Amino acid sequence: xxxxxxxIALDAGTTSVRAFLYDVxxxxxxxxxxxxxGQSFPQPGWVEQDANEIFFKAAYALNACISRADGEIxxxxxxxxxxxxxxxxxxxxxxxxxAIVWQCRRTSEMxxxxxxxxVSRIKEKTGLLPDAYFSASKIKxxxxxxxxxxxxxxxxxxxxxxxxxxxxxxxxxxxxxxxDVTNACRTMLFDIHTLEWDEELLAYFGATREMLPRVLSSDxxxxxxxxGGSRIPxxxxxxxxxxxxFGQAALSRGDGKITYxxxxxxxxxxxxxxxxxxxxxxTTIGYRVGGRTVYALEGSAFNAGSAVQWxxxxxxxxxxxAESERIALSVEDSGGVSFVPAFTGLGAPHWDxxxxxxxCGITRGTTRAHIVRAVLESIACSARELLExxxxxxxxxxxxxxxxxxxxxxxxxxxxxxxxLGVAVNRPAELESTALGAAYLCAISCGLMDVExxxxxxxxxxxxxxSQDRSKAEEVFAKYLFAVRRALFKG
Ligand code: ADP
Numbered sequence: 001x002x003x004x005x006x007x008i009a010l011d012a013g014t015t016s017v018r019a020f021l022y023d024v025x026x027x028x029x030x031x032x033x034x035x036x037x038g039q040s041f042p043q044p045g046w047v048e049q050d051a052n053e054i055f056f057k058a059a060y061a062l063n064a065c066i067s068r069a070d071g072e073i074x075x076x077x078x079x080x081x082x083x084x085x086x087x088x089x090x091x092x093x094x095x096x097x098x099a100i101v102w103q104c105r106r107t108s109e110m111x112x113x114x115x116x117x118x119v120s121r122i123k124e125k126t127g128l129l130p131d132a133y134f135s136a137s138k139i140k141x142x143x144x145x146x147x148x149x150x151x152x153x154x155x156x157x158x159x160x161x162x163x164x165x166x167x168x169x170x171x172x173x174x175x176x177x178x179x180d181v182t183n184a185c186r187t188m189l190f191d192i193h194t195l196e197w198d199e200e201l202l203a204y205f206g207a208t209r210e211m212l213p214r215v216l217s218s219d220x221x222x223x224x225x226x227x228g229g230s231r232i233p234x235x236x237x238x239x240x241x242x243x244x245x246f247g248q249a250a251l252s253r254g255d256g257k258i259t260y261x262x263x264x265x266x267x268x269x270x271x272x273x274x275x276x277x278x279x280x281x282x283t284t285i286g287y288r289v290g291g292r293t294v295y296a297l298e299g300s301a302f303n304a305g306s307a308v309q310w311x312x313x314x315x316x317x318x319x320x321x322a323e324s325e326r327i328a329l330s331v332e333d334s335g336g337v338s339f340v341p342a343f344t345g346l347g348a349p350h351w352d353x354x355x356x357x358x359x360c361g362i363t364r365g366t367t368r369a370h371i372v373r374a375v376l377e378s379i380a381c382s383a384r385e386l387l388e389x390x391x392x393x394x395x396x397x398x399x400x401x402x403x404x405x406x407x408x409x410x411x412x413x414x415x416x417x418x419x420x421l422g423v424a425v426n427r428p429a430e431l432e433s434t435a436l437g438a439a440y441l442c443a444i445s446c447g448l449m450d451v452e453x454x455x456x457x458x459x460x461x462x463x464x465x466x467s468q469d470r471s472k473a474e475e476v477f478a479k480y481l482f483a484v485r486r487a488l489f490k491g
Contacts, residue, residue, distance in 0.1 A: 006024065009076075014049075047104040052095065080239060085099065089152055122188055128284075183237070189201045242296070243434045261305055264383060269286055272293065275394045301347055302347055309321065315371075333373070338374055339360075340484050377480065378480060402428065422466050428458065
């Protein structure tokens with residue numbers, strides 16, 4: 001019998017860390033282990049995590065996979081929550097303070113008051129828009145507020161890195177201090193054109209080159225992990241959204257994917273062209289594999305599935321998120337009702353943090369089914385707003401969109417999305433795109449697969465084609481845009 005070969009995909013997310021055993025020949029996950037990770041909220045708007053906990057739980061999940069493998073484990077590939085930053089002592093591996101999570105807003109004011117020349121440098125070099133979301137201002141906050149961090153920096157012992165970097169460091173017992181390009185490009189310190197740390201941004205945010213990891217390709221050989229007595233190659237790493245793009249095999253210019261989770265993340269592959277947006281989209285590195293850098297435009301809506309959650313837990317008009325499909329289908333249309341999911345403001349292309357949610361067009365005949373339908377319509381419409389910006393920025397038309405995330409299970413929503421976008425929505429057989437991306441990067445790094453094989457392995461579960469007559473969908477979108485104008489605070 002042929003010996004089995006596995007790779008392990010480690011998906012270090014915000015709420016949980018999961019490890020999956022991927023059977024390379026079979027092309028499938030055969031086992032998964034999950035550990036919840038805590039978060040703390042010490043002040044309004046602050047979000048922290050314990051980096052040690054992330055590491056211990058990752059090690060636990062990895063061990064669970066290792067003990068299940070009845071064959072060789074060729075390597076471990078990592079996908080991770082992005083932007084979250086850990087600062088630690090290189091000699092002991094101990095963090096100097098809790099990890100500052102991507103959602104944390106403690107540096108909002110710092111980012112709102114950046115000097116003009118720094119703002120333009122950020123836009124020009126990093127492809128990002130200055131925001132507390134990215135790692136740079138979080139690093140500066142630690143240096144300004146944690147005396148031991150400054151002392152370690154002076155002694156050349158301080159390390160700063162994203163979650164992948166910390167895990168690589170700990171899993172290799174301090175031997176590896178590296179990250180991949182897709183994670184580096186979310187720090188707001190990395191020049192996405194030259195693939196180098198930007199000296200001017202480093203100086204402004206108080207970081208030094210010594211503090212920051214080496215930046216390698218997404219399919220790099222990162223070193224070796226010592227785990228549960230075994231030595232396993234650390235091979236391949238990417239930020240979670242980019243890993244999902246790769247896992248979905250959105251590998252050609254004009255390919256895109258939408259992840260429908262709490263929020264909605266759209267990544268659009270622009271090939272080797274680094275397209276900058278005039279419409280509030282971010283330019284990001286999609287992946288660097290086989291020495292080739294592929295860029296992407298990224299747009300996100302803060303609220304998508306969270307609006308369905310609000311119907312369930314806030315209004316209590318839904319027994320479960322999944323029930324939204326049946327209830328929406330029980331009516332012909334939303335009966336003139338429109339919804340804008342601006343619970344925490346509106347992101348791209350409006351960027352209005354004071355905007356708030358809106359339910360409008362209500363009559364005496366409005367029922368919960370109309371409201372549920374309007375909420376699902378708003379998710380599909382916000383995706384179209386993002387996509388229109390990207391198509392205008394890049395001059396590329398989308399051929400088809402690949403979907404994943406919890407709410408992509410909703411058939412009504414996916415069909416509506418196809419109608420609203422006018423392109424097919426393709427749902428994969430394996431919905432764990434992020435973990436799949438990490439598994440593929442690892443298999444490529446280990447020489448077990450090539451990029452062409454990733455495309456061959458992409459299996460669709462269902463393709464939603466746009467309806468012949470899209471006039472109804474156009475009406476829904478027009479109504480949504482009208483509601484958005486009313487929801488804007490800026491007017
Ligand atoms: P995250 O990774 O952001 O936690 P998930 O990908 O697990 O999110 O998706 C969960 C979100 O998707 C929740 O907000 C939930 O309300 C929504 N959701 C899950 N299933 C459905 C469904 N069938 N229809 C609509 N929304 C759904």
